[in-house]
Structures are given as structure tokens and as C-alpha cells.
Amino acid sequence: MKKNITVFMGSPRENGNSDKLAKAFIKGAKSVDNIVNFIIIRQKNINGCIGCEYCYEHAGECAQKDDMQEIYKILETTDVIVFATPIYYQSFPSQLKA
Numbered sequence: 001m002k003k004n005i006t007v008f009m010g011s012p013r014e015n016g017n018s019d020k021l022a023k024a025f026i027k028g029a030k031s032v033d034n035i036v037n038f039i040i041i042r043q044k045n046i047n048g049c050i051g052c053e054y055c056y057e058h059a060g061e062c063a064q065k066d067d068m069q070e071i072y073k074i075l076e077t078t079d080v081i082v083f084a085t086p087i088y089y090q091s092f093p094s095q096l097k098a
Contacts, residue, residue, distance in 0.1 A: 005029050006037040006078040010085030010096035014042070022084035037074050041095045044071075048098045 007026060011018035026036050044067040054063035062068065075081075085092050 003079040
């Protein structure tokens with residue numbers, strides 16, 4: 001059964017090990033006819049939450065108009081989420097956390 005997969009590249013380094021692993025995963029996923037969205041976080045302008053609670057009163061819509069709005073649309077149709085990222089100090093890089 002075909003899946004809609006979204007791969008988040010969380011590494012701040014271009015062409016590092018995480019990039020290579022993500023590209024190998026994407027190649028394999030596409031080879032069995034899955035749909036793959038590849039989002040490179042280091043190329044996006046994503047702000048952290050400011051706790052304004054605007055989203056509570058506006059059906060989840062964020063007051064900040066950054067690149068996250070485009071990602072939300074992709075996630076609406078995503079069946080599987082994959083994070084390709086290094087681990088820094090026992091956690092994801094800050095770009096991916098935002």
C-alpha cells in the first residue's frame with residue numbers, strides 16, 4: 001500500500017551523514033512507489049513558539065507567518081514522518097525543535 005512519507009532533514013550540516021542516510025531512505029521509499037516529501041529544516045525560516053495562544057482561538061493557526069505554514073499543509077496528508085538528524089547533547093538540533 002502506497003504511503004505519503006515526509007522526511008525532515010534536521011542536520012545543520014549540508015552533505016553530512018544524516019543527508020546521506022536520508023537520501024538512501026528516500027531512494028528506497030520511492031522504489032516501492034511511495035510519495036516522499038523532503039523538508040530540509042536548515043533551509044527554512046521557522047520561529048519558535050512565543051506562547052501567545054493565538055492558535056487556541058484561531059483553529060490552530062499560528063500568529064507567526066513563517067515557513068511552518070507550508071509544512072502544516074504537507075503534514076495534513078502525511079502517513080509517516082521520518083526524522084534524519086544527528087543527536088547533539090542527547091537531543092535533536094535546535095533547528096528541528098523549532
